[in-house]
Amino acid sequence: DTEVTQTPKHLVMGMTNKKSLKCEQHMGHRAMYWYKQKAKKPPELMFVYSYEKLSINESVPSRFSPECPNSSLLNLHLHALQPEDSALYLCASSQSPRDRGVSEQFFGPGTRLTVL
């Protein structure tokens, strides 16, 4: 199974809502990532989990809260978002980071988030 799944595919939320994005992989990867992508822009890294521990937080606002319950799951909890947070949120996974640098990443299809 070389698939990364993400749910939901689309999400519309108000600025006072609390919602969660979910990501799952069963490739035995121990590195998982959240990216944010605006239209016609490259993905921007938000968070990296390595062996279920947060290893990189790219100065993301606290209204985004990641969670890695186990080696297969990655969540992104959303609270009090702003309209400018509307974007495609991508999850990815890869083999554990080693001295030779990041290996290929497998991406999910993304969640299209709209904040009203």
Place this chain on the structure above:
Amino acid sequence: SQQGEEDPQALSIQEGENATMNCSYKTSINNLQWYRQNSGRGLVHLILIRSNEREKHSGRLRVTLDTSKKSSSLLITASRAADTASYFCATARQGGANSKLTFGKGITLSVRP
């Protein structure tokens, strides 16, 4: 700041022609990767080339890496309409727990039937 810069930013070719996309970067890297993204979808990994490699092939794809010029090129031969997509180069620096990819701005490729 973004590590990779691709050029051209947009490329339109006829089916059957070859497409060449270039990527330049600024700092030392461990490897460089190319990804494809169809509109509004997730990214698909195409090929990875390590800093000690100069050329790599995968099917209709050929990637070169020139670390002295800090540049890479992706060649797609005999293009097809299905190759229409955005292409990103991404650089990986040294490894360890803080390893990450930094993506370039991307190239939009249109292949006309």
